[in-house]
Amino acid sequence: MTTPLTTTQAGPVSGPEREHGPAVRLEGVSKVYGQGRDGLLALDEVSLTVAPGEFVCLLGASGCGKSTLLSLVAGLDAPTAGRIEVETGRVAMMFQEPALFPWLTVSANVEMALRVKRGGDVKGGEGAGPRSRAERRALAGEFLDIVHLGGFGGKRPHELSGGMRQRVALARALAQDADVLLMDEPFGALDAMTRDLLHDELERIWRERNLSVLFVTHNVREAVRLGDRVVLLSSRPGRVVESFPVELERPRRTDSAEVARQAAEITDRLREEVLRHGR
């Protein structure tokens, strides 16, 4: 699916016998923008794994190359050095903006993900080949139901609120039938109330569909609220500083004391990183 990636196809495995290697593995990944002495080192030897079904939050101040990292995993850009492996090769991505096509209805936006020829027959032959229009429409409806937008398929994206659009984007990403969901500050532009509800939504969907998530944010509480693990990146160049496991019971609340405590701990570490640049 994402051509520049080295993908190790796990073969047609199903259910419990699933391969237990990491869903995403980055080994010594570096990215340089520009060339020669003017080149900007955005990422420096980043190594990182995401286990199947794991929710990993990437956290860092600005300039830490969080978004660059996601683009590399998504195959939108190629690393200068290092290896990136996505076990199944099925990656979907959500951006800070919903990035919906304004000329299509909500349903047609989701159908677009179903229209594209599926990534081969990794998941059993049944249903391979192009789907009919009616099939796509019905499937899109089901995906919209998952994000509680079942009745909005006929609307245009601009008729929805920001949070609803972001949910359509989520439905579209889910429709790609990916195992790995990359999210680049997807809730950054939303108000706190909507964001909290979407955190619950995302958590539910992640659990139900056993997704592996790589979630970029600069909001420490959001990272602790959502992640199984919070990976802290340094800035200029981006390096992995530390990885914090979050072992709080789910579902969590952004405003709970436990989340606040762990967020404070990570924030302190983040400030140390930022201080290094102050001199």
Place this chain on the structure above:
Amino acid sequence: MAVDASTQQSGAEPSGVGDPRSDTDTRPSGGSGPRSGADTRRSGVAVESSDVHARQIAGLDALELADRRKSGLASRIWSGLWPVVSALVLVLLIWQGVVLAGWWPEYVFAGPVTTLTELADRLGEAEFYQAVAVTMRRALVGFALAIAVGLVVGALVSRIRPLRRAVGSLITGLQTMPSIAWFPLAILLFGLTESAITFVVILGAAPSIANGLIAGVDYTPPILLRAGHMLGLRRLSLYRHVILPASLPSFLAGLKQGWAFAWRSLMAGELLVIIANQPSLGEQLHFARELADSPGLLATMIVILVIGIGVDLLFGAADNALRRRWGLHQVTN
């Protein structure tokens, strides 16, 4: 750090669910559709929680979508109409004023009453409709060919980089060339025929149409390209499903401008290239001047103006419909 005020989930948090993922790591095999459903309704608590959650979301959605009203049809028509009517009345008054001032004798510069009477008379004659039909046929044929040429040139130039460097600025240059300057060449090439007129109409309109398409392709939002890429769209499919639709508003603007150029070129052409037994609006203009028929001349000018405005309004309506569909502007009523 942002302070997240959270007011949801009051009292509905499921307790004692344990590691929530321990029992969801099996993925139904084969199916590629939505996989939600069955395993969520495990306990009453979970059902209640997800239900409350769904209702909270629905509530927030309803709040955010509220207050989208439309005013009535009559008031919308009136609000669009009254400025036009007022402007028309003003123009007629000024026109009558100039005539009354007596700078020109009435047979050189006819007043609105004489002219409009003449126009009304013509509206009852078959010859008038013949002339309009000939002119409109030429306009439509020329414009259609210009669209075809503009599309092909625009598509090629926007896709092929060296071609862009070679002819990109030439297209813009052609746009600034007054169409009447093409006629001597056109008449040399095609003689006093309709082909000469069509040739110049195409040259007048095609650059605008091509430029509209090129600009639309250039200004396709990069985020949509990335989204399309993530959906697995490449090259031609990316062009078809993302770039072309995204460039539609700009293309439409190009069409509108192209029409204006086509109409002007056509009128210039009809004044210069007069073909026997082919009555046209331009020809009527020409003979009205020769015969010093001031009311006839002004009446023909009004017809030309009205047709031009009418087609322009059509493009405006199409553009408006497109913008409304895309949510590019808020309709203010």
